[in-house]
Amino acid sequence: MAHSSDMIAADIEGYLKSHESKGLLRFITCGSVDDGKSTLIGRLLFESKLLFEDQLASIEADSKKYGTQGGDMDFALLVDGLAAEREQGITIDVAYRFFSTDKRKFIVADTPGHEQYTRNMVTGASNADAAILMVDARHGIMTQTRRHSFLMSLMGMRRVIVAINKMDLVDYSKARFDEIVEEYREFAKQLGLENITFIPMSALKGDNVIEHSAKMPWYHGTTLMGYLETVEVDDERLQRNPFRMAVQWVNRPNLDFRGFTGMISSGVITPGDEIRVQPSGSTSKVSRIYTYDGDLEQAVAGQSVTLLMEDEIDISRGDIISGVDSPAQTADQFETSLVWMHDEPLLPGRPYLMKLGTQTVSATVTDIKYQVNVNTLEHTASKQLDLNAIGVCTLSLNKAVAFDPYKENQDTGGFILIDRMTNNTVGAGMLNFALRRSQNIHMQHVDIGKPQRAEAKVQKPAVLWFTGLSGAGKSTIANLVEQKLYAQGQHTYLLDGDNVRHGLNRDLGFTDADRVENIRRVSEVAKLMVDAGLIVLTAFISPFRSERRMARDLLDEGEFIEIFVDTPLDVAEERDPKGLYKKARRGELQNFTGIDSAYEAPESAEIHLHTAKMQPEDAADAVIKALRERGLIN
Template identity: 60%
Template sequence: MSHQSDLIASDILGYLKQHENKDMLRFITCGNVDDGKSTLIGRLLHDSKLIFEDQLAAIQKDSQKYNTTDQEIDLALLVDGLQAEREQGITIDVAYRYFSTDKRKFIIADCPGHEQYTRNMATGASTCDLAIILIDARYGVQTQTRRHSYIVSLLGIKHVLVAVNKMDLMDFSEARFNEIKAQYLAFAEDLAIPDIRFVPISALRGDNVVNESTATPWYEGETLMRLLESVEITQHAQLDAFRLPVQYVNRPNLDFRGFCGTVAAGHVLPGDEVVALPSGKKSKVKAIVTFEGDQPAAYAGQAVTLTLEDEIDVSRGDMLVRAGDAQPAISQAFEAHVVWMNESPLLVGKEYAFKLGGKSVFGRISRIAHRVDVNTMEKVDASQLSLNEIALVTVEVNAAVVFDSYRQCRGTGGFIIIDRLSNATAGAGMINASAVSAQQGQVDELSRLRAFEVELNALVRKHFPDWEARDISKLR
């Protein structure tokens, strides 16, 4: 449902135009179990007048049936739709909700707090711009709070709103709020999250969610909704360079061959020279084709089909980049942070399937550099990974893949690990920035050594015809 507007009755086309031009914010709610994530989303929708009357009547009836809030209306039932969720009063699956206000459109991902569903949380956070971390004012920062915050940092989310919930149970104590704020900031010092803000709330009562609370005169900040409407979201992709992972080759007839995909970074214009990687073949963009017709340009986030002037070999899983731009890395090995999502442990040397963009290859984890203890942020030695554990690993695959670092570009720096027997997603990975440059440096150094060896061989053979080539290799 959308926000209330007088234009709906008087000028529906004007309303739709106004609605179309709003920017979109995707955010996730996460934290420990029973911190109030689903209730917060229900309160946002309820106090913003974004619930239909029949929806409200239905959850009032279900609130009496399940009685999880001591006869109060249970707004969490708006997003907890599974029977098991309602019976247990928990979130199991990721629930997405859409709404809008006068200033912005929103997509919310309500994620589970239980440790066994951390994989669902990582999935929901992978497309978000902002994270709301809920903390129960009674318990403060807990293990799941740290784990979710660390995953948010790994996934490159740069804006975090820490909502200290259930302040009504602590008599809206300013001292307790400041204590939790200091506790979280001390933990977050080692996280790459540049923008962290704190709000004291009561999701059940509605304090400081949409409307300001009279119970917190000491809090001078904005409500949660105003922060969501005003936060400035930067683009995920830090690259200006053009990146188009090819997801499909469209060949409906002999006269048309198009390369389909979503632009992961940068932009491209008709006439631009592009390079197909990893082959290195070059051509120029002939047209940018979409459902609405040919376009004058394609930008990050747009799904397009490119046609080229030359018949070069481009397949699903290849990447189109603009000639002259900073080029991505091409390698059969890279380092990455991995979040393990499978009940069966990650085993070093075991063969898995890896999916990077549209490219699927087989490979293995050849080394676990260290596992991260989310409680202390310490780097711990490990020989395998269990469910929900996070580690820095080295990945080796059977074919060359094209990638950037995840912090530069999500679309070309992230991958998933698939168990070959069950075909289930076993883990998610984010390619490490420093590891990319280190790997590239190793490749460049090896290339220089090989070139030097070739020149030295030629020089020695010219002046010493009887010298064995295999002896020269010892000079490296």
Template identity: 65%
Template sequence: MAHAPNPIADDIEQYLERHANKSMLRFITCGSVDDGKSTLIGRLLYESKLVFEDQLSALESDSKKVGTQGEGLDFALLVDGLAAEREQGITIDVAYRYFTTERRKFVVADTPGHEQYTRNMVTGASTADLAVILVDARKGVLTQTRRHSYLVSLLGIRHVVLAVNKLDLVDYSQEVFERIAGEYAAFAAEIGLTHVVPVPMSAYMGDNLTAPSPNTPWYTGPTLIDHLETVEIDDADETAPFRMPVQWVNRPDLDFRGFSGRIVSGVVRPGDRVRVLPSGRESVVERIVTMDGDLDEAVAGRSVTVTLADEIDISRGDVIAGVDALPCVADQFEAHLVWMGEHDMLPERPYLCQIGTMTVQARVTRPKYKVNVNTLEQTATNTLALNEIGVCNISFDRPVPFDPYADNRDTGGFILIDRLTNATVGAGMIAHSLRRSDNIHWQAVDVDGEARSLLKGHRPHIVWFTGLSGSGKSTVANELERRLYALGCHTYLLDGDNVRHGLGRDLGFTDADRVENIRRVTEVAKLMADAGLIVLASFISPFCAEREAARELVGADHFCEIFIDAPIEVAEERDPKGLYRKARRGELINFTGVDSPYEPPLNPDLRIDTTATSPEEAARLIIEHLRSLGTIV
């Protein structure tokens, strides 16, 4: 090892015990690009004597080949592991490093500074206790500095070190340091960051990292490592109410049924009375089981299996909580949302949402405003773009147990996932539930959908036609309804143009408006199906996500997707309404197939090529399909 430490103390058992009992601090480094985050961590590892001889040799070699410090060591290379990072001299991914001192153990996350990688910074900050926010002394407080600081505040980090870095490049100017510290303090106060410690430093030169620097005699505060070793982090997880999201129902044999998960807050003991949410059933903890035997007590951060005195139906995603302080249960919330998707957020588009160990379907029902990270001004908006931060109303498809994020990160935070790509597109922090979710309840009725279906003599169904304008959807749907009517079936045809005269008259043709249009149509079609009708829905419906959401809302047994397929050249040649010609002339914008995308179905129930199949033959094929499903006889 380089700078090898003294051998372990004479009594190795005492050393190991002392090491095991050290407290742990998780912190992140963040700030604008090229502010020296990776260099800082690399220097801390070096100063902590955690760089082995072979690593030091490799560092010397790499510094000469790809480093940015001339003949000197480029400490950033100890952290920047990706080839693209080394080539560009920037951090792209989140790099986690572990190091220890005599007084504390540390896990540090080096997060990227580029705006396009803000989502990676959120990942690193989500579990941190403290943030080291670096500022280049030559540049001062930048937009990304403010964005990261705002995110730090939103994510519940209350301890911040303002590292005014590269002070050697401004001749260790006290005036520069105090100006930056003052500007940042004013911004921090506005966003609720009250524990900010400014430190003047040069990460590359080592000034004020582990020892006071003679280059800053005017600075009398702690060095960075002194502050990291001594800062007191409230251990709120253990004092908070007991919460354990269930990850797995543990049933190895007929005689054992336990519920496994990580305790995210509080303490649990055998004999404690608990409630399972969202069901609301109560029981008593009988055992706390681990691989090393039963425990008399388990605290936050521990993964355990608990058994209960009563047989209760519990599934993955349920939350076991102490009865003395229960989480809330709701399906509509106001939340801060950080948008991470390459494509803009679309209100009412269905996304997958992971909250705790539960996965539900979620929609952003209404963005209320977005936040300008420079001025903190709240601006009305209909969407959020990449890296934008806003406050939105969120709706889940079922009630979930939660705590406000300010009270519990684990039960109050969630991520949104694109249903088709599985990419994480948003990170949310619940502020509170919406009161209307508590005031609206389903009204029981005596005549249900099954009874209405029996009266009509056939099963209800939604036949969803999708395809380009001019592909033949309306023609086939009209022919199908004519034939079903002749068979005595009760039908209704929802046509895209007709709906736009009423239900969707306030909507345009942006992606967001198209999503909302299909959401409305789906809800109407569901009501009609509940009335016992066979509903024919003829809409371009260009996005797979909305068509799949319609299938899920109605139920796969009562829904079929018919892809009316025709090449765009054929559809454009037909052009019964002259729309393609207008679009090509620029008179129509956001026209599907010209300047707005169409996503063909991946697995339609039927594909009908209208260049080879007549409307009459298409209707016959669909009727055969409905008979095979048992919808009609």
């Protein structure tokens, strides 16, 4: 018995070791709804002998209950795990599955076909080495086929298999196969997709999936599995690219050990190699390649290692270590391709967090150059990007970062945008190239700065940011506060919403996008005035928390004082000093805050004024008192 147990343990160990040595291919399936993506993956799982008897029994039972294949085993049910998917017969979420053969391991992502789940397809494609684009032989090239092809091109997919499925439903017609191949090749030329393999097949019947089909003797190409087992994976290609490793962690357990840990995204490194750290540009040589299992003589793309340097140079999390001869680029402004993944639209000028590799920086989309109609490839003008929209945008960062264009290195050129308030991922993008002006424009050193200007005025500069509904009393109170500050000898300036729109912002309307840009410009002006040593008062509705947060982040700690002029909507509407609420109620004034445009009240304003219960003079006195308590004025 013990001998038998030892043999079983040895067999298991041998099986696991054989899997360790196999390469891994990540691929996705995509295409239009009901083209057979889930059925194909189910077939691959079935043919790879990875299903247990109870799973097969369950699928047979489910095929009778949910199946649509007229008594045949419905392989799609192996993948479409959500109840909503089974009931509708479609894929909604991205389903990941693992299987293996004697030659290779595989991770496959089954992505949704519907247009509204474009972001799910992008998620599935982000780490894939290849894509299987399913085409129903009966219907040919569909709108969603073109859409997913564009996304594959956008994301730099280098290997595409066009699986012309359901050939059994067109009598295995060579003429029909050739017709679809010709049509797709013409479309693919517009996208720059070149490495395309066409395979006629039937996922349901198994034709040309694992073995060549006797029913299509006219086809002499590879089977699907034959292609998947032999195609070069990205890890092999990336080893030939310039060396890149993003630093994830500075490993300093003691004074005698200082290493820099991360995963190598491309290239090869050996002890003695010269490296350059980006964006600082510092150089050194690798002295050791350390791992938990011991030092290495060489490390390659895909490995996680700790590099030790010969010199004590400054390297931090987020930096990129490059080969000295082919370093990464650095810039703070880019042209990007961006897929928007959030219900709330992207508005130029709104601040986000950008995560690029292991570095996180502040980012703003300054301009949407155009939106892409992925069905026609037409470029259209747009002021915002809605959910699932794809646009080419200009992106500005608060500091320079190291990067490579996405088409050269996906790890150092792909990024996500994160909402600063909710921490939700709202967009995924690709860096196309750095804008030349970002290399040519630098901050000019000046000898007289904010401390000297503030000292000359004998005051602490700050922004008093009044926010609230129209009619709340912002301008009235701000004007009274400025009078009181001026009477005390303070140097001030009042930026009023209406006044600014007569000059600096006269080109802006009242859409959400224009409101964001309105506040962005005012925030930059206020920052300059604070740098001049002034106390700046701003009286703007400024309805969105994200823009008020942006204005706060432009200034040093303690220089931004948010003053919430809190008046209930019914009270503000009753006052209606400019008659704007009446116009909005009659439909004569669109995008009016409080009526058909939202106002996001401050959650923790430094000063909170309940103006329904106090006179403007009393409110101004309350502000002055609060400023004294904060030490901003005497």
